[in-house]
Amino acid sequence: MIRISPTVLAALGRLVVAVSLLAALVVGVGLIGFFGAPPKARVAAPPESPEIEPAQVQPGAAAPPVEVPPVAPPPEQSSPGVDPIRQWANEVSLSVDVPARALVSYAAADLAMREHAPGCRISWSTIAGIGRVESNHGRYGHRQLGEDGKPSQPIIGIKLDGGPDVRRITDTDGGRLDGDTQHDRAVGPMQFIPSTWNKWATDGNGDGIGDPQNLDDAAIAAARYLCAGGRDMATGSGWWQGVMSYNNSVEYAQKVFGLAETYTAAGNRRE
Numbered sequence: 498m499i500r501i502s503p504t505v506l507a508a509l510g511r512l513v514v515a516v517s518l519l520a521a522l523v524v525g526v527g528l529i530g531f532f533g534a535p536p537k538a539r540v541a542a543p544p545e546s547p548e549i550e551p552a553q554v555q556p557g558a559a560a561p562p563v564e565v566p567p568v569a570p571p572p573e574q575s576s577p578g579v580d581p582i583r584q585w586a587n588e589v590s591l592s593v594d595v596p597a598r599a600l601v602s603y604a605a606a607d608l609a610m611r612e613h614a615p616g617c618r619i620s621w622s623t624i625a626g627i628g629r630v631e632s633n634h635g636r637y638g639h640r641q642l643g644e645d646g647k648p649s650q651p652i653i654g655i656k657l658d659g660g661p662d663v664r665r666i667t668d669t670d671g672g673r674l675d676g677d678t679q680h681d682r683a684v685g686p687m688q689f690i691p692s693t694w695n696k697w698a699t700d701g702n703g704d705g706i707g708d709p710q711n712l713d714d715a716a717i718a719a720a721r722y723l724c725a726g727g728r729d730m731a732t733g734s735g736w737w738q739g740v741m742s743y744n745n746s747v748e749y750a751q752k753v754f755g756l757a758e759t760y761t762a763a764g765n766r767r768e
Contacts, residue, residue, distance in 0.1 A: 549630060551751030552758065560736035561757035563620040564764035566604035582608075585764075592763035595625060596642045599634040599686075599712060605701065606717040610724060617724035618731035619739075622764070624716050624723075626756035627743060628686060635686040635712055642686075646702060646713045654683035657690070666690060674709060685709035687719045697722045719743070 567581040586600035600621075607621035628634050632652050635642035641649045658680045659665030666681040670691035675682035681691050689697070689709045698707035701717040708714050723730060723739040730736050740750040 549752045550755060551748050552755035554751060554754055556741075556747055556750065557733050557737045559733045560731055561620070561623060561626075561754055562761045563618070563731065564622060564761040566607055566621055566764070568608060589760075589763050592766065593760055595629070595634055595760065596636070598642050598644055598646065599628060600625070602646055602701070602712040602716040603628065605713060606720040609701070609717055610720050614721075614724050616727065616729060617720075618729055619720050619724055620730070620757065620761070622757040622760040623730065623736070623740070623753065624720055625760050626753035627719060627740070628712070628716065629756050630744075630749065630752055631688040632686040637686075642712065646711045647708075648686060648710065651710050652685055652688070654688055656680045656682055666692075670695065685715045686712045687715035689715065689718065693722070694718070 567585045582601055582604050583597065586597040586604065589595070589600055590597040603621040603625045606624055607619065610617055610619050625634070632648070635648040635652070637648070637652050638650075640652065643649060653675055655663065656677060656679075657664050657666040668678050669681055672678040674684050674691045674694065683690050684694065685708075687709070694707075694709045697718045698709070699714055699718040699721060700707050701713035701715075702711065706714075707718070709718070723743065725739075725742070728735045728739050730739050737750055740753050741747070744750075
């Protein structure tokens, strides 16, 4: 009788296990080759933005209600490190799906127009309504709005080449703003056509540059555009004329109206 030492038996056991694992691996590879690789686990995409319901209001009937953002107090009355507009924005953003940083841009545009064009009486909530429809407040395509007021990637619209339901606008900026040297494309969170931006470009954040991709700049440029011609945005006729000059669609204006109502209500109940 041949005696096998325990050490040899342990080694043989390990060899059998290794051979078994190798055989299983070979069989597995063969099955994958025959049936195809198993499907990868799906990665959940960020939820799509909900559809915007048009307000049931007739064109020209009325303008949305207004809620005035806080005015910064004089320096001698302000608390160090406290920005009342940002504090207001933080509170309002708890009630509606609008980034606080976007609300800062809309409120700043509202306050600037109250100072420089008081007869227009445009509200931050209307500007915000347009910002929501145009780019979901700079978050179109799962972008994020940064603290610098810019989306995480530039927002460039579709080619305006005269296709179905699309206006035909040949290039007006040499591709400087939209990267397209054949046709124009709307740019930035407020979706300005380059030729329109060239007329209404505004430096809203004081950096010396009018950038349509920056919501501080684009929001006040949009406000100026809406107020053109001495328009009073607090009247029914003035509001509808202004918003439909931005996009000549009753449904578009009804969506902006409904959003402006919602945002104003959020501002009024923040306390």
